Amino acid sequence: MRCPLFLAVFLAAAALTASAQSQPENKPQEPALPYSPSLDVTSMDRSVDPCVNFYKYACAGWQRRNPVPPDQTSWSVYAKLYEDNLNFLRGILEQAAADSPSRDQVTREIGDFYAACMDESAAETRGASPIEPQLAAIAALRSARQLAPLVARLQLEFGRYIFFAAGSTQDPDNSEQVIADLDQGGLGLPDRDYYTKDDAKSKETRERYLAHVRKIFELLGESPADAGRDASTVMNLETAMARSQLTRVERRDPYNLKHKMSLAALESLAPNFDWKTYYRDAGYPPFSIVNVDAPAFYKELNSLLASRPVSTLQTYLRFHVANSASAYLSSAFVTENFDFYRKYLRGAKEQQARWKRCVSYTDADLGDALGQAYVKRAFSPGLKDATLDMVRRIEDAMGRRIRELDWMSPETRQQALVKLAGMRNKIGYPDKWRDYSSVQISRGDFAGNRQRAAAFESHRQISKIGKPVDHGEWGMTAPTVNAYYDPQMNDINFPAGVLQPPLYDAKMDEAPNYGDTGGTVGHELTHGFDDEGSQFDAHGNLRNWWTKQDREKFNARTRCVEDQYAGYVVIDDIHINSQLTLGEDVADLGGEILAYLAWKDAIKGKTLESIDGLTPEQRFFVGFAQWACENTRPEEARLRALTDPHSPAEYRINGVVVNMPEFAQAFSCKLGQPMTKPPAKVCRVW
Numbered sequence: 001m002r003c004p005l006f007l008a009v010f011l012a013a014a015a016l017t018a019s020a021q022s023q024p025e026n027k028p029q030e031p032a033l034p035y036s037p038s039l040d041v042t043s044m045d046r047s048v049d050p051c052v053n054f055y056k057y058a059c060a061g062w063q064r065r066n067p068v069p070p071d072q073t074s075w076s077v078y079a080k081l082y083e084d085n086l087n088f089l090r091g092i093l094e095q096a097a098a099d100s101p102s103r104d105q106v107t108r109e110i111g112d113f114y115a116a117c118m119d120e121s122a123a124e125t126r127g128a129s130p131i132e133p134q135l136a137a138i139a140a141l142r143s144a145r146q147l148a149p150l151v152a153r154l155q156l157e158f159g160r161y162i163f164f165a166a167g168s169t170q171d172p173d174n175s176e177q178v179i180a181d182l183d184q185g186g187l188g189l190p191d192r193d194y195y196t197k198d199d200a201k202s203k204e205t206r207e208r209y210l211a212h213v214r215k216i217f218e219l220l221g222e223s224p225a226d227a228g229r230d231a232s233t234v235m236n237l238e239t240a241m242a243r244s245q246l247t248r249v250e251r252r253d254p255y256n257l258k259h260k261m262s263l264a265a266l267e268s269l270a271p272n273f274d275w276k277t278y279y280r281d282a283g284y285p286p287f288s289i290v291n292v293d294a295p296a297f298y299k300e301l302n303s304l305l306a307s308r309p310v311s312t313l314q315t316y317l318r319f320h321v322a323n324s325a326s327a328y329l330s331s332a333f334v335t336e337n338f339d340f341y342r343k344y345l346r347g348a349k350e351q352q353a354r355w356k357r358c359v360s361y362t363d364a365d366l367g368d369a370l371g372q373a374y375v376k377r378a379f380s381p382g383l384k385d386a387t388l389d390m391v392r393r394i395e396d397a398m399g400r401r402i403r404e405l406d407w408m409s410p411e412t413r414q415q416a417l418v419k420l421a422g423m424r425n426k427i428g429y430p431d432k433w434r435d436y437s438s439v440q441i442s443r444g445d446f447a448g449n450r451q452r453a454a455a456f457e458s459h460r461q462i463s464k465i466g467k468p469v470d471h472g473e474w475g476m477t478a479p480t481v482n483a484y485y486d487p488q489m490n491d492i493n494f495p496a497g498v499l500q501p502p503l504y505d506a507k508m509d510e511a512p513n514y515g516d517t518g519g520t521v522g523h524e525l526t527h528g529f530d531d532e533g534s535q536f537d538a539h540g541n542l543r544n545w546w547t548k549q550d551r552e553k554f555n556a557r558t559r560c561v562e563d564q565y566a567g568y569v570v571i572d573d574i575h576i577n578s579q580l581t582l583g584e585d586v587a588d589l590g591g592e593i594l595a596y597l598a599w600k601d602a603i604k605g606k607t608l609e610s611i612d613g614l615t616p617e618q619r620f621f622v623g624f625a626q627w628a629c630e631n632t633r634p635e636e637a638r639l640r641a642l643t644d645p646h647s648p649a650e651y652r653i654n655g656v657v658v659n660m661p662e663f664a665q666a667f668s669c670k671l672g673q674p675m676t677k678p679p680a681k682v683c684r685v686w
């Protein structure tokens with residue numbers, strides 16, 4: 001239940017401040033990184049009227065210069081940073097991969113993992129053999145009752161996407177405790193809506209998915225006729241599972257996800273699955289409570305287990321094991337995976353170079369090991385101090401806002417201040433790095449490395465159950481170019497990767513830095529007080545701390561934002577699903593208001609001058625807009641319209657400034673002036 005700045009996760013660009021250590025002569029130099037300033041006037045298009053389309057005014061130059069590269073589905077300031085960072089991490093990993101006896105533990109882990117991944121010819125030779133033991137176990141299944149131990153094993157080795165999603169979560173009523181958790185899952189398409197919608201595009205997507213499933217079965221050696229029949233079986237089962245799942249909008253109400261029960265109650269909800277054996281084989285510690293996020297899904301799954309033949313369950317499992325593993329099998333699997341998921345669904349023209357994928361896998365599987373190497377080179381204590389100062393100023397601004405709100409009663413105001421005071425700030429990287437020494441990493445076994453890393457992560461999640469919460473834990477790796485708020489932890493998290501130029505630019509003055517990174521800090525902080533986050537208290541418990549009247553006034557304010565964004569078009573005739581994006585839209589607006597207040601506080605008493613024909617206030621807003629400069633392929637835009645809780649980049653800027661009198665004043669616009677359609681009225685939540 002985290003609220004990131006982006007749905008997609010980007011790795012960081014390394015900092016310019018990367019220490020220029022002299023390299024041993026026989027080792028390659030770490031690549032130098034291009035510097036991009038946090039405000040770049042060449043990215044602007046001053047022929048556009050900022051009062052009519054501010055996003056274009058700030059970003060059209062960038063958009064013209066930066067078409068989407070063939071291996072990308074969109075291209076943005078964040079994505080470019082990610083690409084620069086991949087290069088930087090590649091340098092670190094290539095050095096680490098040199099098989100030298102002097103390597104320390106962490107260097108050996110990331111180096112051998114990367115080397116194994118890069119060995120494409122080994123993957124080619126092995127074909128589908130890395131999943132043969134699992135396929136044999138699936139073939140040996142004789143009854144639905146025997147499914148439990150098999151699912152326990154497959155979920156450990158292939159992640160939590162087989163039949164359902166299992167793991168641990170903070171108790172929604174007592175955030176200091178971790179309990180077992182069961183969520184819906186098990187689909188091969190990115191959302192349940194793909195299975196249920198009746199428009200032409202959705203039907204086409206289902207046809208293409210069916211062809212993809214068929215191809216995977218053919219790659220496993222089935223005849224075209226068998227593969228076609230098996231693909232229909234998978235589609236049929238997944239469609240039934242999808243229909244019983246909660247929608248993304250329903251999942252934004254935390255009460256819809258709270259169903260704590262005993263193991264006995266779970267057994268009576270879904271008696272056809274052998275839960276005791278499942279939990280024993282998956283290595284769970286004894287527990288008394290499990291939260292079932294979506295009981296209707298488990299009820300349906302239970303009846304499917306009874307009504308479908310065992311062969312259907314085997315067919316489903318065969319596909320999902322091969323589909324989950326396809327990225328690390330031979331090139332035929334890799335290509336099929338790319339063709340459907342990245343090319344058809346998201347619009348990429350070309351596969352990414354193997355080294356890019358291998359850097360990303362290393363970050364995903366050994367993130368804290370790679371993170372240590374990254375932070376050493378890219379995150380100085382000075383940078384941490386500077387950004388922490390910014391965070392504190394933004395929290396102060398939020399405190400002032402809460403005290404000044406004219407619509408809030410003293411009772412709720414007091415509670416809001418308590419929540420703000422209880423918020424933890426996590427900047428850069430964790431105090432304690434995760435230890436991967438128990439994961440066996442072999443230079444010659446990429447598939448095995450991935451399976452063992454997945455099992456390590458599953459066990460790590462499971463072993464938290466029954467223990468107090470670790471408040472030092474991070475949900476993103478240090479090199480990640482993203483940030484998040486976690487309502488149950490009540491903390492805001494900014495990895496080192498997101499605190500780099502052009503997002504945070506130590507060389508630049510405060511105006512664009514506050515507009516950009518200050519706005520991001522404000523965004524995450526506001527998540528604690530958006531329509532969803534505001535239902536959790538200072539301790540992260542799901543508890544109403546609002547008076548009825550204040551909640552109604554708050555809801556009227558968020559409704560204003562919901563109506564505003566519902567009017568914007570994503571692509572063709574698809575509008576923003578503003579019930580899905582509401583929390584992010586509220587955070588975008590609140591974040592920028594806070595950043596502006598904090599910036600004014602930081603520059604108090606200073607005399608600032610215009611630079612490049614822009615006043616300091618204008619520079620604040622151009623800096624803000626330029627975090628979001630982006631080009632997006634139409635396929636990617638369509639996928640995001642269904643799955644992404646964030647609005648498209650253009651509206652994350654225009655939809656915000658149109659509500660800010662501070663902006664209208666800075667550019668001498670009329671407040672609420674046409675920013676490519678909506679507002680009839682001006683919205684302000686916080």
Ligand SMILES: [Zn+2]
Pocket residue numbers: 003004005006523524527584587
């Ligand atoms: Zn967010």
